[in-house]
Amino acid sequence: MKIAVAKGDGIGPEIMDAVLRIFEANKVPLEYEFVDMGKWVFDKGFSNGMTPEAQKAIESLGLLFKGPMETPKGKGVKSINVTARKTWNTFANKRVFQSLHGVDTVFSKAGIPIDITVVRENIEDTYGGIEHMLTHDVALSRRMITRPGSLQVIRYAFEMAKQKKARRITCGHKANIMKITDGLFLDCFYEVAKEYPELKADDIIVDDLCMKLVTKPDSFDVVVLTNLQGDIVSDLCAGLVGGLGFAPSANIGDHISIFEAVHGTAPDIAGKNIANPTALLLSGISMLMHVGLTENAGIIENALLYTLESGIHTGDFGDKSKPSVNTTEFADAVISNFGKQPVVNPKPIMPNKPGTPTPFKLQQNAMMESKEEGNETIVGVDFFIESNEQPQSIAVKCERHGGVKFKLINISNRGTQVWPTGSVYTNLVNVYNVRFETLDGEPLNQQDILGLYISLSGNFKVCSSELLNQWGERKGYSLAQGQ
Numbered sequence: 001m002k003i004a005v006a007k008g009d010g011i012g013p014e015i016m017d018a019v020l021r022i023f024e025a026n027k028v029p030l031e032y033e034f035v036d037m038g039k040w041v042f043d044k045g046f047s048n049g050m051t052p053e054a055q056k057a058i059e060s061l062g063l064l065f066k067g068p069m070e071t072p073k074g075k076g077v078k079s080i081n082v083t084a085r086k087t088w089n090t091f092a093n094k095r096v097f098q099s100l101h102g103v104d105t106v107f108s109k110a111g112i113p114i115d116i117t118v119v120r121e122n123i124e125d126t127y128g129g130i131e132h133m134l135t136h137d138v139a140l141s142r143r144m145i146t147r148p149g150s151l152q153v154i155r156y157a158f159e160m161a162k163q164k165k166a167r168r169i170t171c172g173h174k175a176n177i178m179k180i181t182d183g184l185f186l187d188c189f190y191e192v193a194k195e196y197p198e199l200k201a202d203d204i205i206v207d208d209l210c211m212k213l214v215t216k217p218d219s220f221d222v223v224v225l226t227n228l229q230g231d232i233v234s235d236l237c238a239g240l241v242g243g244l245g246f247a248p249s250a251n252i253g254d255h256i257s258i259f260e261a262v263h264g265t266a267p268d269i270a271g272k273n274i275a276n277p278t279a280l281l282l283s284g285i286s287m288l289m290h291v292g293l294t295e296n297a298g299i300i301e302n303a304l305l306y307t308l309e310s311g312i313h314t315g316d317f318g319d320k321s322k323p324s325v326n327t328t329e330f331a332d333a334v335i336s337n338f339g340k341q342p343v344v345n346p347k348p349i350m351p352n353k354p355g356t357p358t359p360f361k362l363q364q365n366a367m368m369e370s371k372e373e374g375n376e377t378i379v380g381v382d383f384f385i386e387s388n389e390q391p392q393s394i395a396v397k398c399e400r401h402g403g404v405k406f407k408l409i410n411i412s413n414r415g416t417q418v419w420p421t422g423s424v425y426t427n428l429v430n431v432y433n434v435r436f437e438t439l440d441g442e443p444l445n446q447q448d449i450l451g452l453y454i455s456l457s458g459n460f461k462v463c464s465s466e467l468l469n470q471w472g473e474r475k476g477y478s479l480a481q482g483q
């Protein structure tokens with residue numbers, strides 16, 4: 001079986017060399033195709049951080065094992081890591097956080113074991129990076145949460161939870177505030193939960209989740225979240241088990257999967273051969289499990305756990321009274337411990353069952369679409385207009401534009417209603433949201449909306465607009481605070 005390997009930037013080559021040396025010593029039956037990806041490739045003029053040859057190799061092999069890659073600083077440049085995850089639709093980011101014997105934390109000292117798997121949605125949310133300045137004062141980010149995208153990652157999380165016989169699967173969200181976006185994600189969670197009656201499924205608001213992860217981490221098992229919340233919560237979980245040096249990550253897609261550590265390029269220690277290779281090694285072990293190389297994975301993981309138990313450590317963790325080892329020496333120690341069993345949490349050694357990689361060659365992009373329920377109608381429109389006038393004077397002008405089809409419903413500023421009722425204590429910025437709805441209850445069409453747009457633009461700069469859609473009785477838009 002052949003996989004693509006990109007060593008990455010910063011500490012990437014050092015830790016990748018250490019991990020591949022461990023694989024080689026264990027006779028892991030994998031061949032490697034080294035591909036050009038990273039900041040250094042970007043610097044050569046490849047704007048997505050990879051050469052066309054690298055893209056072709058990864059798309060034909062289906063598996064990428066990668067070191068961390070630096071995101072070039074400066075405006076307009078997207079993260080190479082995020083581009084890779086999104087381009088190949090690796091929709092689920094699985095991160096396993098387990099207490100490791102020998103890695104002291106407040107919880108290990110208190111005898112509280114941690115075994116939490118975070119599944120983070122990997123494509124959508126603010127990571128779409130769809131951002132605009134509406135005026136020089138006001139920036140807007142579009143946060144897309146989709147039904148098919150949510151179902152895809154949530155279904156993966158349930159399937160994984162079933163296989164690992166999880167005690168509990170929890171959806172973390174902020175649906176109390178983001179009722180439409182996080183509300184959709186939460187609805188999808190409970191929709192999928194019906195297919196897995198054997199699993200205890202529940203949900204928790206993300207701020208409460210953070211507090212409970214710190215006070216009762218052993219009460220959680222599998223946690224599934226949207227992208228940004230998942231990113232933050234998973235770093236919190238890394239802190240629970242000893243830091244980023246122990247946080248592996250698998251980006252799972254239908255055709256292509258990417259295995260990498262959670263941490264970055266650690267520029268402060270790059271080139272010194274002192275980085276901790278554990279997170280990348282754990283990611284590599286989960287990749288071996290993924291391709292059915294369970295025996296190699298078991299032997300290497302037991303050797304790693306034994307090494308940690310015996311107090312061998314790089315400079316970023318462990319007993320500071322004992323001298324630390326460097327990256328190469330740490331890898332040597334793991335190799336010398338092949339065949340040994342850790343006292344705590346030894347892994348079973350199951351014979352390899354390498355799966356044959358399914359050949360795939362897509363002819364066109366997959367369209368993910370779910371069935372619409374109820375008739376879609378347009379019942380109004382939100383226009384985001386630039387103005388530094390007071391709400392009442394905006395209302396007077398807007399009402400004139402409504403004509404025979406539209407009624408001005410309300411005006412809000414940063415999501416707080418300021419007309420027809422509001423408070424003089426609400427501070428304003430120079431973008432207002434003026435909401436018009438159909439006057440006579442009749443559905444509207446796009447020409448009606450465009451007519452209003454043109455009319456309104458006589459008085460104001462229209463920065464952005466959104467249709468107010470409705471499916472049957474279900475409104476597809478939020479109300480302003482105070483409406």
Ligand code: NAI
Nearest residue numbers: 068069070071081245262263264265266268269275276316
């Ligand atoms: P970072 O994870 O590289 O470093 C944070 C801190 O943790 C530093 O003090 C570093 O020395 C330490 N650290 C990280 N990994 C370590 C290891 N294996 N052994 C010992 N200490 C370790 O995060 P930072 O500094 O925010 O990002 C640096 C660069 O990495 C940025 O360009 C960022 O965009 C990129 N990055 C790439 C990621 C990826 O490739 N998946 C993920 C996160 C960041």
